[in-house]
Amino acid sequence: MADDKMEKAAMDKMVQETEMEEPGLFEQLVQPCMAELVGTAFFVLMGCLCVIESAQEGHTLQAALVHGLALAVVIGCMVEISGSHFNPSFTIAVFLSGGLELKMVLPYLISQVSGGLLGAVMAKGMTSSEKYAQAQGAAFTVLQADDHIMKALFAEAAMTCLATLAVLLSAVNGKSKNHMFPFLVGCTVMVNVLAGANVSGACLNPVRALGPAVLTNYWTHHWIYWVGPITGGLIAAALVRLFLGDNDTRVVM
Amino acid sequence: MADDKMEKAAMDKMVQETEMEEPGLFEQLVQPCMAELVGTAFFVLMGCLCVIESAQEGHTLQAALVHGLALAVVIGCMVEISGSHFNPSFTIAVFLSGGLELKMVLPYLISQVSGGLLGAVMAKGMTSSEKYAQAQGAAFTVLQADDHIMKALFAEAAMTCLATLAVLLSAVNGKSKNHMFPFLVGCTVMVNVLAGANVSGACLNPVRALGPAVLTNYWTHHWIYWVGPITGGLIAAALVRLFLGDNDTRVVM
Amino acid sequence: MADDKMEKAAMDKMVQETEMEEPGLFEQLVQPCMAELVGTAFFVLMGCLCVIESAQEGHTLQAALVHGLALAVVIGCMVEISGSHFNPSFTIAVFLSGGLELKMVLPYLISQVSGGLLGAVMAKGMTSSEKYAQAQGAAFTVLQADDHIMKALFAEAAMTCLATLAVLLSAVNGKSKNHMFPFLVGCTVMVNVLAGANVSGACLNPVRALGPAVLTNYWTHHWIYWVGPITGGLIAAALVRLFLGDNDTRVVM
Amino acid sequence: MADDKMEKAAMDKMVQETEMEEPGLFEQLVQPCMAELVGTAFFVLMGCLCVIESAQEGHTLQAALVHGLALAVVIGCMVEISGSHFNPSFTIAVFLSGGLELKMVLPYLISQVSGGLLGAVMAKGMTSSEKYAQAQGAAFTVLQADDHIMKALFAEAAMTCLATLAVLLSAVNGKSKNHMFPFLVGCTVMVNVLAGANVSGACLNPVRALGPAVLTNYWTHHWIYWVGPITGGLIAAALVRLFLGDNDTRVVM
């Protein structure tokens, strides 16, 4: 009788372990990466589509709403699955702030780059070749002369710093975490595009720039959309780690 | 004494059954269908009204806000009553993802088609015959030539896929379910109209296309607004069933 | 000793009664009415101010955002104090749906009318007399000819029916009540103004029409903005009482 | 044995006091002030950037969205850290309504003024000198003649009164406190800019005016943007203390 009970307990434990294993293999690696890929693809698709279709008119308001709301939507849908980054700057800053394991960083970056390329390809597949060419496939072409480069770099860093602060404070830092995360980050993107589109294009996300750059082979000042946003993410992570984070997040005091 | 108790228990059970019967007959079938009909009617009414009244100017922004916010409002009001579909593509995808019983699918589709027709009739009743004719009753007339048909079909499928993912992830899938469902789906519609209105009309909903088509007998490329959205819904359901769903929703791993 | 205890208990009861009396006198009547007055005044002020200041251009989008968001704001602030009606059509429909006591109806209506007048006076005090005259003080002047009156009346009733459904389902009916109430009603107003501003003005609220009408003595077709909205509210209350309400709210089944 | 226990208790108390001290020094003073500075800096940066970049066109809608949504974002991120004021009018009104200790008022005001200056400097650093000069650095220049000063003062007071009511009712007053605080205040700013931008500039926040005024040495009618908003905050605090606050907040009844 006692043997039976022990046997049953051992079997229960094995079953439990088997059940626990599944999240390990699929739910902890494949599913989050799939979510990052799908979310980034749709974000880049909608952003590029909007820019390609309204290039003649150059409507900043439409671009701001599309990029901001599309991001809010994919963040809101995927937050419980991958944490909803869709942006290498966010992934690096979230890792540095203690919200992501090191082993997930590279898989996330690969998923985001793949998603950005997929989204750009889909946008090309939906639009006429004339409109696509006219808009340079939604690549960032606002920086033509050399005189505004430092201002643009500063703007990309500062605007991405605000967006990353929104991510870190509303989704990572325990004390300030809240359920408005998707719309806070989405609204930050809207604000940044509305205010900064003419300064630097208000990209904030390297893979949003990369997709169209690859497809149209447009690399003028492309590095700015990697250096600027990632610098902004680093500054945000530093602000949170040094001053704004809660007791568990702060490293000094 | 024991007989009395048993009698009372039997009576209690009967009363209980009678009380349980009411949700069965009315709250489980008639009320959700009524909600689908009323919600779809108001969504189609506001969408058509906006297009008819601003046809001369062709304001994409107004159309995006009206369709997106009207959907958010009816979703937010009816979600506890019918689950707030108002769209055959959503109903089919929610059923395939395990969020609706088979016996409810046909009643929902009939309610949505009826609501779409009612909304289109109401829009006709509110507008002057000149404006109504000029806007072709808000039917989807963006596709005139034959050269963009495949691009439009692709766009309808991809955009409805995003909208259906928002429905399935924020309202059906247990792990990612959340209270922002109404605004996530509404914002997806806004984004789609802003980015894709010139590609395919950004319909996403067969009954939004059907109502005006019936009233103005306009059937050019009408099939696209059934095949595209329903295909998009099927792809979204497959993504959730295969990759993005939680352990209860996934069918393979 | 026993006497002392009884005396103390009697005193406690008296103190308690005095404390209970306060909510009776102030918090149950004066405070909600004050909230209705203040909220309605700010809603009408911002709505009129926007129309007066942008009359030359006639921006529908600005009017939609101002009326919708201003209503969302005052609803969100006052909902725990007065239930946030600010509109006679809502008050009548909420009363008929079981969400307000009969004795509160007249005080609410008086507070709303007073608030509407105060808001209109404030808007006059802030604007130049030229702009004020040009915009007829933000009175509803869209209906000039007699041929669209029935369409306008139908539109006011249908649009207010949707707005009132949003109020009744998201704030009164137990089953569908939810925390998005302020933004659901605000978005309904936005949608209505964007889609229906050229049909009837998309007033929906008798006291929004009354304030400017009194100050500029403009009464052309004024009755439409009372009959239309109140009819819409009655239809919404009927839909909820007969079909959409939960078991406690429905009167038939 | 008993000594040991007492010793341990004394040590525990000391450890506890040490742990309690940390929030006292850093989390209760430095961190909230840092949050006020960072939040105000980003709010003023985005507001100024938008005005400087779109000065030629003078888009009220863009200015409304940027100021309103930027405020919503920083409020949503910092509310658990500093209470999210970013505005001297709010700080004074929150203090008078019992939501802030007296010793925090001056540190908050200094942080806000510093943040406003920092934001204005950052905006200057991102924009071309031509655009910056043309927009007078985003200083409030709408008031040129002397005839509208009283109307502008009235408008600033009334509009800030509404915004401060949103702060006090949705974040300070116990009965009406709610989680929509960030978006309620943000939407109030949007509404105010859309409706009142041509009357007074719809500043509402003295430090938003101060930053650009210092950098461009523009002081025409500058006092209005201190007297108007602070008066509005005082009226809002009086309304809450006398009528709209709950039993703990009201001072009279």
Ligand SMILES: [Ca+2]
């Ligand atoms: Ca620490």
Ligand SMILES: [Ca+2]
């Ligand atoms: Ca499984």
Ligand SMILES: [Ca+2]
């Ligand atoms: Ca019943």
Ligand SMILES: [Ca+2]
């Ligand atoms: Ca008291």
